[in-house]
Amino acid sequence: MRMHTHQEFEAELRNLKDRLLAMGGRCEQMIGLAVRAFEERDEGLANEVMEADRRMNEDELAVDELAVRILALRQPVGRDLRFAVAAVKASTDLERIGDEAVNIAERAIEMQPADRLSPPGSKLSEMARRAGAMLRDALNALVEEDPRLARDVFSQDDAVDRIYGEVMKLCLEYMKDDPDRIPGGMRICNCAKYLERIADHATNIAEMVIFTVEGRDVRHGRA
Amino acid sequence: MRMHTHQEFEAELRNLKDRLLAMGGRCEQMIGLAVRAFEERDEGLANEVMEADRRMNEDELAVDELAVRILALRQPVGRDLRFAVAAVKASTDLERIGDEAVNIAERAIEMQPADRLSPPGSKLSEMARRAGAMLRDALNALVEEDPRLARDVFSQDDAVDRIYGEVMKLCLEYMKDDPDRIPGGMRICNCAKYLERIADHATNIAEMVIFTVEGRDVRHGRA
Numbered sequence: 001m002r003m004h005t006h007q008e009f010e011a012e013l014r015n016l017k018d019r020l021l022a023m024g025g026r027c028e029q030m031i032g033l034a035v036r037a038f039e040e041r042d043e044g045l046a047n048e049v050m051e052a053d054r055r056m057n058e059d060e061l062a063v064d065e066l067a068v069r070i071l072a073l074r075q076p077v078g079r080d081l082r083f084a085v086a087a088v089k090a091s092t093d094l095e096r097i098g099d100e101a102v103n104i105a106e107r108a109i110e111m112q113p114a115d116r117l118s119p120p121g122s123k124l125s126e127m128a129r130r131a132g133a134m135l136r137d138a139l140n141a142l143v144e145e146d147p148r149l150a151r152d153v154f155s156q157d158d159a160v161d162r163i164y165g166e167v168m169k170l171c172l173e174y175m176k177d178d179p180d181r182i183p184g185g186m187r188i189c190n191c192a193k194y195l196e197r198i199a200d201h202a203t204n205i206a207e208m209v210i211f212t213v214e215g216r217d218v219r220h221g222r223a
Numbered sequence: 224m225r226m227h228t229h230q231e232f233e234a235e236l237r238n239l240k241d242r243l244l245a246m247g248g249r250c251e252q253m254i255g256l257a258v259r260a261f262e263e264r265d266e267g268l269a270n271e272v273m274e275a276d277r278r279m280n281e282d283e284l285a286v287d288e289l290a291v292r293i294l295a296l297r298q299p300v301g302r303d304l305r306f307a308v309a310a311v312k313a314s315t316d317l318e319r320i321g322d323e324a325v326n327i328a329e330r331a332i333e334m335q336p337a338d339r340l341s342p343p344g345s346k347l348s349e350m351a352r353r354a355g356a357m358l359r360d361a362l363n364a365l366v367e368e369d370p371r372l373a374r375d376v377f378s379q380d381d382a383v384d385r386i387y388g389e390v391m392k393l394c395l396e397y398m399k400d401d402p403d404r405i406p407g408g409m410r411i412c413n414c415a416k417y418l419e420r421i422a423d424h425a426t427n428i429a430e431m432v433i434f435t436v437e438g439r440d441v442r443h444g445r446a
Binding site: 075204 | 298399402
């Protein structure tokens with residue numbers, strides 16, 4: 001009987017992990033679509049991002065429900081308890097990544113070809129690629145409970161922050177040269193900020209991995 | 224014996240609520256300081272914001288530890304379980320409000336008097352005042368488990384979003400009139416965005432109140 005309950009518990013944890021991975025997969029897809037909407041100025045792709053975001057919201061609720069159910073019925077301790085807490089925190093980050101992808105898709109549609117081909121605009125795809133990779137690593141680290149992979153995400157975040165700083169600088173120069181470029185330049189700045197935030201959310205998830213596995217918190221003062 | 228345990232549990236819940244209120248109080252203070260740093264271009268005040276943020280980070284860990292402790296040792300059900308889950312989500316929002324206050328303080332120091340007195344710049348104090356009020360209401364709603372007050376926060380958020388839209392419009396005009404204003408205009412845009420995000424975090428906390436009290440989730444599709 002006990003074995004049976006244990007197996008059920010394992011199945012529920014597995015289910016929770018699968019849900020988180022599915023949310024992460026959807027996020028990655030949304031980031032990819034948003035950036036393609038941006039590169040190809042494709043309103044249809046942008047609309048796909050909005051559509052996917054509705055499913056993200058349901059996913060967040062489903063993850064939280066599963067985690068609360070595990071907390072209530074299984075009353076886990078130690079690492080399993082910390083994982084359930086990490087899951088409800090991670091679902092928030094994933095849902096907000098979806099919101100950022102929607103923001104990118106909205107700005108993408110407003111952009112003009114000249115903005116897109118400008119020096120700052122051309123850096124956005126690289127930022128998106130890196131943010132997507134960070135998210136994938138952070139979620140794999142979470143479900144595989146792999147702190148080494150989580151720590152790798154931290155250094156990837158530093159690289160994204162650096163590129164973000166470069167884009168801001170390029171944007172200022174781009175706009176100063178011609179005031180008509182201001183609305184476009186602002187949209188590029190905003191997209192860069194959204195991507196930088198996606199990378200931050202991925203980093204938050206990676207920090208929860210260390211908390212889950214090592215039982216200590218590196219969220220503030222990683223050293 | 225049972226009574227004793229129950230009293231301990233109540234004391235722990237009270238402690239968790241007090242911690243959340245203390246975090247919220249610190250957030251409000253940080254927002255106020257950041258906006259004064261902005262109005263008076265006072266680097267000392269900006270530094271106080273950074274200093275307060277370090278204590279915020281410790282507060283987040285303390286809240287999470289308390290909540291995890293309650294989940295592990297008291298194994299609450301129903302509303303108390305949902306409150307503990309809401310607390311770990313709210314601590315994240317509060318900590319990120321602190322980060323936004325730091326962002327405002329950083330931009331404040333860089334601003335020039337002309338930016339501050341410009342039409343878009345002069346709207347920031349109002350946004351800050353409203354965001355601070357939303358946060359206070361959201362946290363009171365959380366610790367008093369008052370869904371009516373939580374719903375009031377939702378409508379306050381709509382007002383902040385409207386002012387944010389106005390500031391963006393004013394910023395574009397302000398920058399177009401003179402390219403030398405672009406760096407200052409960008410800083411105002413950024414500050415407005417930080418304040419709008421603080422209001423969003425307060426709204427997230429208010430949504431968790433409905434989840435805690437009514438057991439249903441209004442995070443997506445409030446109607």
